[in-house]
Amino acid sequence: MEKNNDFIGKILHFIFAKENLYLMLFILILLLSIILRFLAVNNAAPVGDEMVHGTHAINILGYKPLSTLVESPVWFYITDIGHEIFGITSFGSRVTSFFYGIGIIFLTFIIGSRVFNKKSALIASFLVAVSGFAMRYSAIAMDMSMMFFAMLSTYFLIDCMQKRQKISLLSALFLGIAVLNKMIAVFFGPAFAVYVIYMWKKSENKKSFVKNNTKQFIYWILIFLIIIFPIFAHNYLLYQEKGLVTEVMAQYFGINKTYYLGPLGHDQGASLQFLLPSLKSNLGAFWTMDPLLLIFFALGLIITFKAKDEILLLGSMILFYSFFMSISSGLGTHYTEWIPLFALFAAQGIIFTVNEVQKHVSSKQILTIILLIIALSTIYASWGFLSSRSAVWSLRDYAIDNIGPEDLVIVDSRIYEGRIAWMFNDKHYIGSQYAGQLLNSLDEFTGQTSSVRVHIIECDTDDCGWGTVGSGPLNDSSENFFNQIKEAVPAIAKINGGGDGYNEVINQPYFTVYEANLPFKRSMFQLVDSTHKFFYYPVRFEPKEEVYDYIGPQKGLNNLISKFGYLSLWTSIMVALFSLLLVVHMTYKELTKQ
Structure with missing residues (x-):
C-alpha cells in the first residue's frame, strides 16, 4: 500500500512540479488538438481535389510508380499505408493530415522556442491546435505533410546556422522530402537562400563563412537532388517510353502539354493575373475561420520586424510561398501552410497585447481570456463539421x-x-x-x-x-x-x-x-x-x-536509373515515417530543458 501511495505521489509531483509546467500545458494542447482533428478528419465534407488524390492513393502500394500524374509520390505511399492500417475510410485517406498536422504543432513549439521563447512557442502551438482553417483543410491532401517537412527543414537550418554558422545538411534532406510530398515546397527555397545570404552579410568574418559553407552548400544541393531524384527518373523514363511527362513538367516546360488539356484543363503555368484574386479569396476564407489569428499575426509581424535574424527567414517563407502559390493556384488547401508561420508571429502579437493591458488587468487573466476567445470563436466557426458528418x-x-x-x-x-x-x-x-x-x-x-x-x-x-x-x-x-x-x-x-x-x-x-x-x-x-x-x-x-504512365521493366542505364529512383523513394518514405518520432523526441527535450 505504501509503495502504491509513493508511486501516486511521484506522479502527482511530476504533474504539478513547477519545472514541468510547460510540458503539462503542451500535453493539454496536444490532447485538445487530437480531439479536434479527429473530429475534423472524420466529419468534414470533401473539398477541392480530395477525391482525385484520395482515389489515386488507393492501391498505389500495388502499382508502385516512381511518381504520379500531378503530384509527388511520398504522400500517396504513406496514405496507402494508412489505408492498409485504417481501411479506405475518411480517417484512412486523411491519415497524413491527422498525424503530420499534429506534428506541425510540435514543430511550431520547437521553432518558436528557438526563435523567441517557450512562452511564445506554447501560445503559437495553441493557435495552431485550435485553428479552424487548419481543421477544415485537414483533407485528403499533401499540404499538412509537406509543411511538416518544410518546417523540420527550417528548424535544422536555423539550428545549424545559430550554433555553427553552417548550412544544415539535414535541412536539405527534409526539404527534399517535403518536395517529394508536394512539389510546391520548392517555393520555400528562395526564402532559405535569402536567410543564408543575410547571415553571410552579417557575419564578422565573411571569408570564414564562405570557406565553411562552400562544400556544405555543394553537399546540400547533392542531397536535395538525390532525394527528389524519383521525380526526374519517372519523367525521364516516361518520356523515353511514351513521349510523355507528368502534368507539372508539361505545364511549366511545355512538353506535350496538350495531352492534359482534357479533365485538367491546364494550358498555362503561373500567371500574375491570378495573384490578387487568389490572395483575396484565401485571405477571405482565412478571415472567416481564424479572424483573431490573422489580426494578431499582422500585429506580431509589425512589432517583430527586424527583431531577430530568423524573422527574415520566417517572413520570407510567407512572402515567397504566398507569391508563387497565388500565381499558380487558388485552392484553400494550399494555404494551410500559412497557419504555423502566422501563429509564430501571432503569439508575439498576443504577448505584446498582454504586456500593454497588464497595467490594468493581471497578465495571466488577460492571456487566458484572449486564448479562450480565440479557441471558442474558431470552434464556433467550425461547429458545422465538428458536430456533423458528411x-x-x-x-x-x-x-x-x-x-x-x-x-x-x-x-x-x-x-x-x-x-x-x-x-x-x-x-x-x-x-x-x-x-x-x-x-x-x-x-x-x-x-x-x-x-x-x-x-x-x-x-x-x-x-x-x-x-x-x-x-x-x-x-x-x-x-x-x-x-x-x-x-x-x-x-x-x-x-x-x-x-x-x-x-x-x-x-x-x-x-x-x-x-x-x-x-x-x-x-x-x-x-x-x-x-x-x-x-x-x-x-x-x-x-x-x-495505366497511361505505366513504365515496364527497364534495361541497361534506364534500369540503373529506375533502381536508384526506387532506392531514394523508399529511403524517403522510411525517413518520413520515423520523422514523427524524431519530432516528438526533439519537443520533449526542448520542453524539459531548464
Whole structure:
C-alpha cells in the first residue's frame, strides 16, 4: 500500500512540479488538438481535389510508380499505408493530415522556442491546435505533410546556422522530402537562400563563412537532388517510353502539354493575373475561420520586424510561398501552410497585447481570456463539421458494412465521379446512365442467369459534388430513372448530409439507398468494372499495364536509373515515417530543458 501511495505521489509531483509546467500545458494542447482533428478528419465534407488524390492513393502500394500524374509520390505511399492500417475510410485517406498536422504543432513549439521563447512557442502551438482553417483543410491532401517537412527543414537550418554558422545538411534532406510530398515546397527555397545570404552579410568574418559553407552548400544541393531524384527518373523514363511527362513538367516546360488539356484543363503555368484574386479569396476564407489569428499575426509581424535574424527567414517563407502559390493556384488547401508561420508571429502579437493591458488587468487573466476567445470563436466557426458528418463518409461506411463482393451497385450519375470512385473503389459499381443499357443486354452475355443483389444510390439534392448538374439533360435523365426505381424498389436507407459540405444540410437526406434482386450473369461484371476509370487512371490501378504512365521493366542505364529512383523513394518514405518520432523526441527535450 505504501509503495502504491509513493508511486501516486511521484506522479502527482511530476504533474504539478513547477519545472514541468510547460510540458503539462503542451500535453493539454496536444490532447485538445487530437480531439479536434479527429473530429475534423472524420466529419468534414470533401473539398477541392480530395477525391482525385484520395482515389489515386488507393492501391498505389500495388502499382508502385516512381511518381504520379500531378503530384509527388511520398504522400500517396504513406496514405496507402494508412489505408492498409485504417481501411479506405475518411480517417484512412486523411491519415497524413491527422498525424503530420499534429506534428506541425510540435514543430511550431520547437521553432518558436528557438526563435523567441517557450512562452511564445506554447501560445503559437495553441493557435495552431485550435485553428479552424487548419481543421477544415485537414483533407485528403499533401499540404499538412509537406509543411511538416518544410518546417523540420527550417528548424535544422536555423539550428545549424545559430550554433555553427553552417548550412544544415539535414535541412536539405527534409526539404527534399517535403518536395517529394508536394512539389510546391520548392517555393520555400528562395526564402532559405535569402536567410543564408543575410547571415553571410552579417557575419564578422565573411571569408570564414564562405570557406565553411562552400562544400556544405555543394553537399546540400547533392542531397536535395538525390532525394527528389524519383521525380526526374519517372519523367525521364516516361518520356523515353511514351513521349510523355507528368502534368507539372508539361505545364511549366511545355512538353506535350496538350495531352492534359482534357479533365485538367491546364494550358498555362503561373500567371500574375491570378495573384490578387487568389490572395483575396484565401485571405477571405482565412478571415472567416481564424479572424483573431490573422489580426494578431499582422500585429506580431509589425512589432517583430527586424527583431531577430530568423524573422527574415520566417517572413520570407510567407512572402515567397504566398507569391508563387497565388500565381499558380487558388485552392484553400494550399494555404494551410500559412497557419504555423502566422501563429509564430501571432503569439508575439498576443504577448505584446498582454504586456500593454497588464497595467490594468493581471497578465495571466488577460492571456487566458484572449486564448479562450480565440479557441471558442474558431470552434464556433467550425461547429458545422465538428458536430456533423458528411454523407460521403457515411455512404462509404455503408458500402463497407453492407455491400458484398458479388453485389452490383448502380450509382446516380449526378454524384461526382471522383466521389463514386473513392466510395465504391472495391465494389462492382456502374453509373446510372449506363445501368439501363447494361440490364437490357442480359442475353448478349455468356453464362448462367442468376439473381444478384443490387444497391441503387440516389443523389437527393440533384447535384452531389459536381456543382454544375443541378439542372439539364443529366438531371432530367436521372430523375426519370429514379422515378421508375421508386415505383418498383423500396428505399432501405437514408443518409443525411453534414460536415459543412457545400450543399449538404445537416440532418437532411443527401443520399437514398434502394435494394433489389435482379437477374444477372457473372460475366457482366467485366463490363461493369471496365467503366472504373477516373482522371487518367483506372481505379486501384488495375490492370496496371493499362495505366497511361505505366513504365515496364527497364534495361541497361534506364534500369540503373529506375533502381536508384526506387532506392531514394523508399529511403524517403522510411525517413518520413520515423520523422514523427524524431519530432516528438526533439519537443520533449526542448520542453524539459531548464
